Structures are given as structure tokens and as C-alpha cells.
Amino acid sequence: xxxxxxxxxxxxxxxxxxxxxALTLAFRRSPRLQRxxxxxxxxxxVAVAGLLVWRTDVSGPQVLWLGAxxxxxxxxxxxxxxxxxxxxxxxxxxxxxxxxxIGQGQAESEEEGESETPLTIFHPTYLVLAAGVSNAFLAxxxxxxxVGFEILLFSSYVLLTLGGASARIHAGxxxxxxxxxxxxxxxxGIAAVYAATGTVNLAQLSIRIGHLSPAVALVxxxxxxxxxxxxxxxxxxxxxxxxxxxxxxAPVTAVFAGLLTKVGVYxxxxxxxxxxxxxxxxxxxMWAALLTMVVGILGAVSQSGLKRILSFTLVSHIGYMVxxxxxxxxxxxxxxxxxVAHHITIQTALFLITGLVERLAGTxxxxxxxxxxxxxxxxxxxxxxSAMNLSGIPPLSGFLAKxxxxxxxxxxxxxxxxxxxxxxxxxxxxxxxxxxxxxSQAFWRxxxxxxxxxxxxxxxxxxxxxxxxxxxVLVEAPARTLxxxxxxATAAMTAVGLLITVVAGPLYAFTQRAAADLTSRAxxxxxxxxxxxxx
Amino acid sequence: MTSLAPTLIESTLQPNxxxxxxxxxxxxxxxxxxLDRSLVRVLLGMVLIGNGVAVLYLVISGRAGRAxxxxxxxxxxxxxxxxAMVLTAIVISLAxxxxxxALSYRLWQISGTDDVPxxxxxxxxxxxxxxxxxxxxxxxxxxSTTTSDELADxxxxxxx
Numbered sequence: 001x002x003x004x005x006x007x008x009x010x011x012x013x014x015x016x017x018x019x020x021x022a023l024t025l026a027f028r029r030s031p032r033l034q035r036x037x038x039x040x041x042x043x044x045x046v047a048v049a050g051l052l053v054w055r056t057d058v059s060g061p062q063v064l065w066l067g068a069x070x071x072x073x074x075x076x077x078x079x080x081x082x083x084x085x086x087x088x089x090x091x092x093x094x095x096x097x098x099x100x101x102i103g104q105g106q107a108e109s110e111e112e113g114e115s116e117t118p119l120t121i122f123h124p125t126y127l128v129l130a131a132g133v134s135n136a137f138l139a140x141x142x143x144x145x146x147v148g149f150e151i152l153l154f155s156s157y158v159l160l161t162l163g164g165a166s167a168r169i170h171a172g173x174x175x176x177x178x179x180x181x182x183x184x185x186x187x188x189g190i191a192a193v194y195a196a197t198g199t200v201n202l203a204q205l206s207i208r209i210g211h212l213s214p215a216v217a218l219v220x221x222x223x224x225x226x227x228x229x230x231x232x233x234x235x236x237x238x239x240x241x242x243x244x245x246x247x248x249x250a251p252v253t254a255v256f257a258g259l260l261t262k263v264g265v266y267x268x269x270x271x272x273x274x275x276x277x278x279x280x281x282x283x284x285x286m287w288a289a290l291l292t293m294v295v296g297i298l299g300a301v302s303q304s305g306l307k308r309i310l311s312f313t314l315v316s317h318i319g320y321m322v323x324x325x326x327x328x329x330x331x332x333x334x335x336x337x338x339x340v341a342h343h344i345t346i347q348t349a350l351f352l353i354t355g356l357v358e359r360l361a362g363t364x365x366x367x368x369x370x371x372x373x374x375x376x377x378x379x380x381x382x383x384x385x386s387a388m389n390l391s392g393i394p395p396l397s398g399f400l401a402k403x404x405x406x407x408x409x410x411x412x413x414x415x416x417x418x419x420x421x422x423x424x425x426x427x428x429x430x431x432x433x434x435x436x437x438x439x440s441q442a443f444w445r446x447x448x449x450x451x452x453x454x455x456x457x458x459x460x461x462x463x464x465x466x467x468x469x470x471x472x473v474l475v476e477a478p479a480r481t482l483x484x485x486x487x488x489a490t491a492a493m494t495a496v497g498l499l500i501t502v503v504a505g506p507l508y509a510f511t512q513r514a515a516a517d518l519t520s521r522a523x524x525x526x527x528x529x530x531x532x533x534x535x
Numbered sequence: 536m537t538s539l540a541p542t543l544i545e546s547t548l549q550p551n552x553x554x555x556x557x558x559x560x561x562x563x564x565x566x567x568x569x570l571d572r573s574l575v576r577v578l579l580g581m582v583l584i585g586n587g588v589a590v591l592y593l594v595i596s597g598r599a600g601r602a603x604x605x606x607x608x609x610x611x612x613x614x615x616x617x618x619a620m621v622l623t624a625i626v627i628s629l630a631x632x633x634x635x636x637a638l639s640y641r642l643w644q645i646s647g648t649d650d651v652p653x654x655x656x657x658x659x660x661x662x663x664x665x666x667x668x669x670x671x672x673x674x675x676x677x678x679s680t681t682t683s684d685e686l687a688d689x690x691x692x693x694x695x
Contacts (some may be wrong), residue, residue: 143620148629157634166645169638173574173651176635180581180628181569187588187624194617195595213615 006055010064010077012048013087013134015178016041021127025107028120035102038123042130049088056084057510061517063140071530073199076140080524081514082337086137086266089341092346093258094130096493100352101126101185101251104359104487121158127257129155136263138484140528142190142200142224145267149186149231153179156260159252160244167247177359182230190221196220206274206521214279225268232264234322235292242299244305245314246307250355253307257314258348263341265321269336272325273518284324286416288391293319293427297527300434306364306442309434311392314347316427323420324405334515338508342389342500349386349493353379356490357442357480362497366410366438370447375480380443381496387439391432394420397500402428404508553595558685561587574649585628592621649673 022042027033027311056062061080065071079087101122108226139145157179162174194200195209196216209217233241246254272280296316303309321343356379357372358364373380385396391490392398402424409421441450442471500507517523560584581694600613643649 053680088632143623147627154627154630154634157631161638164641166623167643173635173638173642176568176631177577177581180631180635183631184584184588185625188591191588191595191617194620200620255674280661488654535626 006051007064009051010062010079011066012288013091014046014080014138016022016044016048016407017127017131017134020021021124021131024123024127031105034120034123039095039102040106041127042088042091043096045091045130045134046088046095049084049091050176052084053081053088053510056081056533057513059107060523061271063528065300066494072199072204072528074143075245076201077138077144077205078140078202078524078528080133080140080264080527081510081517082269083137085337085341085510085514086103087134088117089344090133090259090262091130092496093493094126094133094255095281095288095345096128096496097251097255097258097352099492100254100355100412100486100489101249101515102411102481103354103487103489104251106251106485107483109217114522118251122162125155125158126255129159133259133263136362139201139202142193142205146183146186146190149263150183152260152263153183154212155292160248160256162249162252166187170249171244174240175194176383177523178230178240185230189220189227192223193220201528202270203525206453206525210278217276218279219272219323222280222282224271224275225281228264228267229288232265232268232318232322233292233315234264234288234318235295236253238296238318239290242311243314245311246305249298249307250351250358254348254351254355257351258344259312261314261318262344265318265336265340269325269333269473269518272328273333274510274521274524275521276330277521280326280328280415280435282326282328282455283416284535285322289319289322289326290420291425292316293323293423297427297434299429301430301437304366306366306369306438307311307351308348309366309438310347312432316431317343317347317390319427320402320405321422326420327417328407329408330512330515332405333514334508335401335404335408337511337514338404339509342401344499345497345500346386346390349382349490349497350390352486352490352493353383353386356486358466359486361480365450365452366441368450369442370445370450371443373443374446378487378491379482382490383443384439387435389501391435392428393432393487395501397497400501400504400508434475450503463492549598554590558587558590558594561590572650573637574642574651577651578635578639581635582628582632585624585632589621589628592617592624602690620639 005424009010020037020226023037024034029038052270056079061078062075063079066075105122108533129152132148132150132155133149134148136145136148140149157172157176160175180307190200193205196212197205199205199208210218212220230237232239245256248256293316296314296319300309300312300316303312317339319338324334324339326332327335354364355374357369360376360379361369363369372397389396389398392402406421406424408426409417422500565580565583565585568576568583571577571580596614596617598613599683601607601611603612603615639649
């Protein structure tokens, strides 16, 4: 493996999905071929990402200057430990969600009625989304990061408004306008950075920003952080998320919830550690983290729709990651990275489970749900495990991630850090409360106990009641069965969440090494820039 | 990506005050439009903000100069990198605006108006608040506080 040019693999997570998008667009008349191409491409990306994780851990950041321009003129793609880990987790998630979407598409095309995920557009757009996410993780300069964001945002616009139904158009307009505004802010930030330093290369910036006056550097930092905070849905810029995500098709919501906000979090980690290590803005970020956690989870507690509850917990738990970043210690950063990895998998799993609930019962409103534990014990088990994992019940990975963060917070020991520690614990308990409410209402009670309990047959969908020639349908009996593919993909996603618990030791050690890299900055800068440019 | 000649930037970056004013004017007008209820006005506001930011890239590219070809004197040529960046940004915003235009047309098709609608859940909560009702998941028997319904009952039948 020593002679193998691993840096040449770095652009593959971007190129392969883009190539796949072109192919699936060309094969739009053959759904089978589309499915094969998409799965093959995303599986290859998982393999490449795995290889990059291993390689970056053994021999440091892998850098490729595109187009073989003389450094540092061209565009660089950089995979360090953080990027590689994010890439691996995100590619696994995109692969499983794709399998889920394929299962859903097949099941819907077998039944009557229109498909929620029109396959011809879905596959190319989905692959472009994967390319955008990879590009954002690998970008070695601010402008390429912007391009990565735009690629993933644009495909997210299309995916969010699939089918063009009324609710999705309503949600889509808000989402597009908010994203446009954050992109404009990001562009202003890039312009300011370039005007002040004459470069947008992250490695060069890490050197040159140190020479700026602190006031100028602070302006640059605040501009970039605001742009990323909108994308990461940090309070008070989080209101767009619970309005837009729940209306999308289930697999789309799942992949959005898992990945899109985390790309924003990744950008914040990168910028805070690499560009502005001397200005941690501890107070500001900690208050933002606290408010994100508390306001988000209170939203979740007060909601009665499953998708909205999960959207609010998503916002709330972004606060944990911001908390880790705000601590600006290696332990805090390591905790934040681990939390991102944990949260991507578990939030995606929960949204996939919601998709199955919607399929089984025809609704995700808690007022009209009940008896799911009897209707599908497998689904109930998956939800229970994932919900406990998210709310941080020992020994699951959610618990380990939270302990890591709280531990780092206690080690910092300022009064505000203690407030955050308490806030984190309260948020964790309220998450448990919100999800336990879902469990007892949707899964545990009988359907007859639901406040808006529909007439028995209608509750499980009209399919069974009408066609059976007057045969009474049991209250809890599901009218539709869960397709095997969808269930398998969801189970696999939950299993990945559990796997993070199993490999938590090595993974936590890995994130600690990643955080040490980020804190020292030297591995990143020395591997990107040749000796004579570093000044 | 980095500048061809970083020193060039540092020596020549004197912000063009006219362009700065144009940026400020465009972004301010765009913000005012974006705060409107009509989606087409919001869209126009976004176009103006995007154009304002594009003009900002002319400010940061420093003094205008000759086309940056090989063989040109670096001191006489304009900085090509901001131009390359802003071209990318313009293309992206063109595509996004096109998409938003399609969305607003679809919105008009569906609802006969291009007003940005209230979020369904927000509207629901607002209606409940106006009717002085609690959410369907709220159980008064579990709460210790007196609700407004209970107060109304007491008003009708005052205890001696």
C-alpha cells in the first residue's frame, strides 16, 4: 500500500457521485439501472472514505492540488482526520438512506397512487447532494467550501420541493430565501477575508490572519460564523428548520437532518480551530449553545407531531456541538466531533423510523397515533433503542458523547461552563421526556385512547377496510405492511448507532487525535503548504 | 486558491468609494424588498442583495487594471481571482433565482397569490391562542395552574 497514491483518491468522494448523477440522468428510463448506479457509487464512496480515515490516521492529512498548478495557486482538497471521519459517517448515512428511498419508491410504485419520490429526478439530485457534502468536507479553501455548500443547498432545494405539492412549496420558499441570505453573508465574509489577506486558502489564512489587527480579524470571524450558524441552525437563526424539514419526503428529511446542519457545524469547527484559534469567543458561543439547547428542546416538548418533535430535538442537540466548540479545548473539540458522528447516525435513524411510522399508520400526528408497539414490534424496538440513544441513556453512544462534553465543560470550570453543563443535563432529560411521550402515545397506548382516535378502519388507512367486503378490521391491525428494504435500511441505521457505542473507545481516541491536530494546526498547514510559501 | 501576487493586493487596495456606495445602496434596497410579504418582491430583494455582494468583489479586487494575461506586467494588471470568484457566485445566484422564480409561479398556481403564507403550525397555534384554547395534547387535570376556562366557569357560578 506504500506505493499507492492515496492523495489521488481525495477527490473521488466528490467526483464519483457527480459522475453517478450524470449516469443516472442518462439512464432515466431504466429505474433498475439508476438504482444500481446510485448504490454502486455511494458504496464506492464509503470504501474511499474508509481508506482515507485509515490513511489520515496513519500518515497525516492527505492533500491534492487540483489541476497541478504550482502551489499555492490552485484549488486544494484536504482530508485530515476530521474531514475523513465526517466523510465516512456521512457516506454511510447517504448509502443507507438511499436504500430506504429505493425501498419506499418500489413499494409505492407497486401500490396505486403516485410515488413520493419520483425516481427520475430523485437519484441524480441525491447524488449531487452527496457530492456537495463531500466537497464541503474536503474543501481546502473558503471559496471551495462555499461552492460545496451551494451544491448541497441547490440539490436540497429540489429534494425539499419534490412533487411540488402545496405544503412543500410553502416550506420550500422559506428555506430557499433563508439559504440565499446565508450564502450572501458567506460571500461577504469571503470578500472581506480576501480583501484583508489576499488569499482564501485555509492553510495560508491560518498564518496571515494572525498578522491582522484583532478588530479586523474579529469582523471576519463574526461574518463567517453568522453565515455558518444559519446553515447549522443555531439559535436565534434556527427558526427556519422546523418549518421546512417536516414537509419533505421521509428519506429526504432523514438525510437533511443527518447531514446538512452538520456541514455547518463542521465549517464552524474548521474555522474556529484553524483560522481564529486566538479568539474563541467563548461567551458568545456558549450563550448561543445554551439557548439553542434549551429553546430547541422546549419546542420539541410542546409539539404534537412526530416529525416536528424530531426537528426541534435536532436544533436542540446542535447546541451540544456548539458547546464543545465554544470550550476551545482539545477535550471540548474532541467531544464535539464525537457528538457530530453520533448525532448524524441517530437523527437519521429516527427520521427513517418516522417514515416507517407514517407508512404504517398514515400519519405522524401523536393525536392520531396509537398501538404501534402491537402493530409492529420490530419498529417499536428500533424506535425505543434510537430514542434512548438520542436522549443519552447509558451505555449508548449518546450517553458517552454527552459525558465527554460535560467532562470537558467541567474541566474548563468557568461559571458559564457550569451553567452549560447544567443546561446540557436538563436538555438531555427533556429530550428523554419528549421521546418518552412519543413512545407512550404512539407506541404504547391503544389506538382507541388517542385523542383524535379515528374510526377503526380509517385509522389504519382505507386500504384494508374497503376492499375486504365488510370484514371488520382490528383496531391495531396495520393496513399496510412495512417493506423489507425500508425496514432493513432503518435497522441498519439503528445498528450503526449501536456500533458507535461498541467502537466508542477507538472512535473517541480517534476524535481526540483529530482534536489534537486541530488544536496544534501544524499537521494541516505543513501538509498543505510547501516550505517556501509558509511565512 | 490564492492571489497571483499577494503583494499587489496589499499595495493597491484602496477601496473605490463609488463602488462601496453602490454596494450599500443595492443591499439596503434589497433588504427593504426582502422584508415584504410578496414573494416576487422578496425575490427581487434577493437579486439586489446578490448584485450588491457581486459589486463588493469589484471593490476588493483593488485598482482596475489590464487583462491578466501571461506576459503582462503584474503591476498593471487587475487581480483576476475576485473576478473568477464573483463569476462563480453570479452563476450560482442566477440558478437559485431561477428556481425561486419557478417556486413563486407554482405558489401562485396553487394559492392564487404570491404572498408568503404563514407556517401551518404557527397559524394553528395562533388560532388556538385567539380562541383561548389549549393544545390538544395539553391535559388540564395534570396542571396545577388555573386555566382561563376554569376562571370563566368560576365567574359564572361564584362560590358563596
